[in-house]
Amino acid sequence: xxxxxxxxxxxxxxxxxxxxxxxxxxxxxxxxxxxxxxxxxxxxxxxxxxxxxxxxxxxxxxxxxxxxxxxxxxxxxxxxxxxxxxxxxxxxxxxxxxxxxxxxxxxxxxxxxxxxxxxxxxxxxxxxxxxxxxxxxxxxxxxxxxxxxxxxxxxxxxxxxxxxxxxxxxxxxxxxxxxxxxxxxxxxxxxxxxxxxxxxxxxxxxxxxxxxxxxxxxxxxxxxxxxxxxxxxxxxxxxxxxxxxxxxxxxxxxxxxxxxxxxxxxxxxxxxxxxxxxxxxxxxxxxxxxxxxxxxxx
Numbered sequence: 001x002x003x004x005x006x007x008x009x010x011x012x013x014x015x016x017x018x019x020x021x022x023x024x025x026x027x028x029x030x031x032x033x034x035x036x037x038x039x040x041x042x043x044x045x046x047x048x049x050x051x052x053x054x055x056x057x058x059x060x061x062x063x064x065x066x067x068x069x070x071x072x073x074x075x076x077x078x079x080x081x082x083x084x085x086x087x088x089x090x091x092x093x094x095x096x097x098x099x100x101x102x103x104x105x106x107x108x109x110x111x112x113x114x115x116x117x118x119x120x121x122x123x124x125x126x127x128x129x130x131x132x133x134x135x136x137x138x139x140x141x142x143x144x145x146x147x148x149x150x151x152x153x154x155x156x157x158x159x160x161x162x163x164x165x166x167x168x169x170x171x172x173x174x175x176x177x178x179x180x181x182x183x184x185x186x187x188x189x190x191x192x193x194x195x196x197x198x199x200x201x202x203x204x205x206x207x208x209x210x211x212x213x214x215x216x217x218x219x220x221x222x223x224x225x226x227x228x229x230x231x232x233x234x235x236x237x238x239x240x241x242x243x244x245x246x247x248x249x250x251x252x253x254x255x256x257x258x259x260x261x262x263x264x265x266x267x268x269x270x271x272x273x274x275x276x277x278x279x280x281x282x283x284x285x286x287x288x289x290x291x292x293x294x295x296x297x298x
Contacts (some may be wrong), residue, residue, distance in 0.1 A: 011250050014234040014247070017225040019257035022101035023265040026093045028218025034089035035204060038221050040211065041198045042081055044223025046190035052232060053183055061184045072178065073185065077192035080171040081227070088164045090285050094157030098260050098274045101143055103158070104253045105278070107165035107172075108285045109134040114169045131288035137280025144273045146298055182235050190227075207230035 028037050053059040065073075092100045115121045116215050142158055178185055201207040211219070224230075241247045255278050259270050 003240045004117075004242055007237040007247055010168045010233045010237035011241075011247045014230045015250050015254050016257065017233070018063050018251075020112040020261050020288055021222065021226045022258045023090075023261045024222050025089060025101075026066050026097040026262075028133070028215055028222065029089065029093050030220065031215030032137070033068040033204075034086060034093060035197070035200050036207055036211060037215065037222070038081065038085040038089055039201060039207075040198065041085075041217060041223040041227070042190050042193050045081075045227035046085045046194060048185065048224055048228035049187045049190060050182060052228070053187060054208065056183075057248070058181070059243075061181065062187060064186075065180070065184075065215075069180070070188070072174075073188035074192040075173050076171060076178075076185075077189040078196060079174070081168050082187065082193045082196045082286035083168045084164055085169065089216045091157045091160035091164065095161065096264050096268060098259060098268055098270055099141055100157065100161050101139055101258055102255060102274055102278050103263065104164055104168075105136055106134055106162075106281055107168045107203045109281070109288060110165050111172055114173060118170075118173055126259030126290070127288055134281045134284025137276075137284065140280065142206050143276035144271055152206045167200040170284065182231070185232060186227075221289045252286070255282070255293065 024035075025148065032040070050059065053061070088100075089106065094100075112123065112127050112131065116123045237247050238244060259275065259278070262268050263270050
């Protein structure tokens with residue numbers, strides 16, 4: 001099989017996996033609270049990535065880093081997956097699945113703003129326009145077109161999901177500055193995140209009880225198809241393709257497919273404003289990416 005065809009299959013597989021996660025979050029939260037669900041999901045990702053690295057003969061890499069690099073991984077793990085997923089799953093617990101899942105896709109736009117603050121990158125008129133378009137989509141989703149207020153939504157849930165997007169954009173910036181192999185970085189962040197979750201489990205009564213089988217299966221599914229396997233598929237696709245742009249653009253399919261799965265598995269009726277708002281968010285992301293590509297080609 002040609003490398004581009006194989007990359008396309010891997011990338012589509014990853015996109016389909018990510019598209020199911022919003023539904024998996026919602027279904028699993030019926031059986032486990034957010035902190036327990038993400039604990040078992042991260043544990044699953046840690047084990048899965050460890051097995052993958054062992055089979056590849058690269059597991060020994062995690063013992064070769066400097067103390068400063070371990071501290072860096074510990075700091076990143078505090079941002080994501082620890083804080084990010086705690087906020088994300090609590091937001092899913094408060095908001096309709098379509099709202100929480102769709103708003104979370106605004107993180108690439110926030111990445112542009114954070115890059116200006118953290119990396120001192122300049123923002124031109126196109127970037128500002130892209131941000132405004134995406135934020136218009138966000139407001140449309142939150143208010144369902146009733147721009148006079150947020151009466152229908154849970155403001156705490158909306159605040160959490162926006163914080164999630166900021167945290168993930170910050171995580172992306174910090175991760176880009178780390179030159180280590182992706183699998184090495186991932187397994188260390190899972191390890192440190194587990195260390196953070198242990199005291200949380202002790203502080204909240206009942207956290208060490210045997211979880212319901214439905215919740216445990218949901219956590220395992222999330223751990224594999226949100227974090228472990230899916231990242232490996234995506235990174236492999238990007239590595240072997242000769243057309244990175246075509247592969248990267250496939251990720252824009254994920255939120256639309258996710259809405260389809262939400263309507264099927266959760267039974268939510270997808271509001272027109274959710275779909276229209278998502279289109280505005282994606283248009284803003286595409287516009288901001290056009291700016292990035294132009295800079296790269298200059």
